[in-house]
Amino acid sequence: MTHRHYEPEQSNRLNPIVFHGSVAGILIFLIYAIAFTDHATAFFNAGLGWIGNTFGWYYMLAIVAYLVFVVMIGFSRFGKIRLGPDHSRPEFSLLSWSAMLFAAGLGGAILFFVVSEPLTHYLNPPLGEGGTAEAQRRAVVQTYMHWGISGWGLYVLMGMALAYFSYRHRLPLAIRSTLYPLLGKRIYGPIGNAVDITAVLATVFGIATALGIGVMQMNYGLTYLFGVPEGLPAQIMLILLVVTLATLSVVSGVKRGIRRLSELNLLLIAGLVLFVLLQGDTLKLLNALVMNTGDYLAAFPGLSFDTYAYAPEAQGWFSGWTVFFWGWWIAWAPFVGLFLARISRGRTIREFVAGALFIPLIFVMVMMSVFGNSGIDMVEQGLVVLGEQAVNMPQASIYTFLEQLPWVGLTATLVTLLSIVFFVTSADSGALVLSNFTYVLRDVNHDAPVRLRIFWSAIIGLITLALLMAGGLRTLQSAVVITALPFSAVIFLTMIGMYRSLKVETGKADARQQVVANGVAASDWRERLDRTLDGTTQNGAEATLRHAIRPALIELAEELTRRGQRATVTEQAVDDTQLLCPTLQVDFDGAPSFIYGIRPQRLQPPSFLPADDDYYLRLDVHLAEGGLGQDLNGYTRLQVVHDVLNEYQRHLRFLAQASEDGNLDTIPGHVMEGEVIPDIEPAR
Numbered sequence: 001m002t003h004r005h006y007e008p009e010q011s012n013r014l015n016p017i018v019f020h021g022s023v024a025g026i027l028i029f030l031i032y033a034i035a036f037t038d039h040a041t042a043f044f045n046a047g048l049g050w051i052g053n054t055f056g057w058y059y060m061l062a063i064v065a066y067l068v069f070v071v072m073i074g075f076s077r078f079g080k081i082r083l084g085p086d087h088s089r090p091e092f093s094l095l096s097w098s099a100m101l102f103a104a105g106l107g108g109a110i111l112f113f114v115v116s117e118p119l120t121h122y123l124n125p126p127l128g129e130g131g132t133a134e135a136q137r138r139a140v141v142q143t144y145m146h147w148g149i150s151g152w153g154l155y156v157l158m159g160m161a162l163a164y165f166s167y168r169h170r171l172p173l174a175i176r177s178t179l180y181p182l183l184g185k186r187i188y189g190p191i192g193n194a195v196d197i198t199a200v201l202a203t204v205f206g207i208a209t210a211l212g213i214g215v216m217q218m219n220y221g222l223t224y225l226f227g228v229p230e231g232l233p234a235q236i237m238l239i240l241l242v243v244t245l246a247t248l249s250v251v252s253g254v255k256r257g258i259r260r261l262s263e264l265n266l267l268l269i270a271g272l273v274l275f276v277l278l279q280g281d282t283l284k285l286l287n288a289l290v291m292n293t294g295d296y297l298a299a300f301p302g303l304s305f306d307t308y309a310y311a312p313e314a315q316g317w318f319s320g321w322t323v324f325f326w327g328w329w330i331a332w333a334p335f336v337g338l339f340l341a342r343i344s345r346g347r348t349i350r351e352f353v354a355g356a357l358f359i360p361l362i363f364v365m366v367m368m369s370v371f372g373n374s375g376i377d378m379v380e381q382g383l384v385v386l387g388e389q390a391v392n393m394p395q396a397s398i399y400t401f402l403e404q405l406p407w408v409g410l411t412a413t414l415v416t417l418l419s420i421v422f423f424v425t426s427a428d429s430g431a432l433v434l435s436n437f438t439y440v441l442r443d444v445n446h447d448a449p450v451r452l453r454i455f456w457s458a459i460i461g462l463i464t465l466a467l468l469m470a471g472g473l474r475t476l477q478s479a480v481v482i483t484a485l486p487f488s489a490v491i492f493l494t495m496i497g498m499y500r501s502l503k504v505e506t507g508k509a510d511a512r513q514q515v516v517a518n519g520v521a522a523s524d525w526r527e528r529l530d531r532t533l534d535g536t537t538q539n540g541a542e543a544t545l546r547h548a549i550r551p552a553l554i555e556l557a558e559e560l561t562r563r564g565q566r567a568t569v570t571e572q573a574v575d576d577t578q579l580l581c582p583t584l585q586v587d588f589d590g591a592p593s594f595i596y597g598i599r600p601q602r603l604q605p606p607s608f609l610p611a612d613d614d615y616y617l618r619l620d621v622h623l624a625e626g627g628l629g630q631d632l633n634g635y636t637r638l639q640v641v642h643d644v645l646n647e648y649q650r651h652l653r654f655l656a657q658a659s660e661d662g663n664l665d666t667i668p669g670h671v672m673e674g675e676v677i678p679d680i681e682p683a684r
Contacts, residue, residue, distance in 0.1 A: 110147070117368075161178040431454075504661075550582045595623055618631050
């Protein structure tokens, strides 16, 4: 009935089907792009045009649907659910979290487009005459559209789903886990493998596109600063440099390498934006920022559905800009989503949605408005070359822009450094995510081994090189839009699965409230007071655990077994204590198990109570979904039994409701006969 439980054998291993399937697909692409460069270039360009003409409407509707879904979830009753066990709390501070959101979600591509895109829309708008006041007003708003809240809705959706299913329900940290409410255990079969392979391929091409754009930017920066010639040889050396630095960073892990680089990115970019704002016409730029914000809010609904159906002459612009950006956001969604999940454990869904949607949006709007309006003013004042570069040679535009401001040597060096650091951050984050996608992790709080991260860093570099050889920026754009199309359907399935699981989650919370807790009075209130005060000492807590909680759970398990239930009590050693902590588990056929465990925390005794010990143990109750924040110190054996029965009754009520709704087979964390239930996370 009762047995001791020690650290189980590790089962971390490579996922062979996903890994080899993904590598095979990448190798086929590499051979095709390098051996048949001209044909590959023509194919990718034709693919971009075909998808733009055929699926442009679909991309527009999909992006809106993703955003509406996450906003509704975040600000509904589901928003209070944590992305992790109920007792979990955020691992990173708000500043570090914000910095990693910005760096991983946007990367150095923003430096490529921050001057060139607003200028291009100003000079060559999709409709109307370029170079006018109306074109200027619409240019920054259109840039906001491509970089703003619509795309971040994708990241939030995938990050929320991955964190919820992995950290709250202990499913693998993979895209397939988001489909558990739809497929159940079939996610571990061919369908799940196909979904993960699709996610890996979309991620690889999305990161390679960003890295390719960054390499072009860095190459021009070195040409500008040191006379390094532009071309493929220099770009190859830059790819090797970025991959090497990314490998060193990703080996360091999230807390040391990636977090510190992200914080450095944020400080440098904030300093650059402030410099441009103060060196330009500050009041005009601030007025323009406010006006751009208002125009964006007013135009957002119309622009979100604008497919230029009545303007055939704008279809090329639509495919090359809006469809490309939506495809790029979709391709980056599994990568950034998993990374956001990795850094957001412990936050509530509402915190996550609000922070991940609006914190980067504020950064983007300020930066795009300040740089974009400054660049347009320079062109209006006669700097024609800046406009020409924005349209025909976008990687050069930011350097020409900075030439018009003081200290160009310093600022140009800073931009080049930012390009390197941004893309190292994106590459190392991508290598970490791809490693986790292709590896089976027993503990979702850890990452895949270093050798696999190094491998994916190298693969990202090879893909980037192949895309550049196959035609440069145009091919990069085409490849990302093509690979994003199949994954967009997976995101819709993720939405359905997430909603179904959250409904079940709230159903369990409702069941808890519908069952009234039945307690039992102590035989003598003075004895109860004594036990309460004793509970604030180490010896008192240990006595409660040994003489009340453990016997109560064993007695209850024996009685449940006599009544035909499959009940066991296991005991697990907890760090910093010499105690074995009991957990009662009751298994059901075709339904989630009931789990009631005790996890002690070492705490200093409160100063207002007498205590002879340096610490005492808080005896927290943990259910399958995490800690309740309930301390059993001072409970008698009978009180413990009644508390367990209250929770057991609530669990049975929840199972009855879920059975009526037909959800039992697809509840995350559902345990089948003979499977091992993950351990409840020890208190930290």
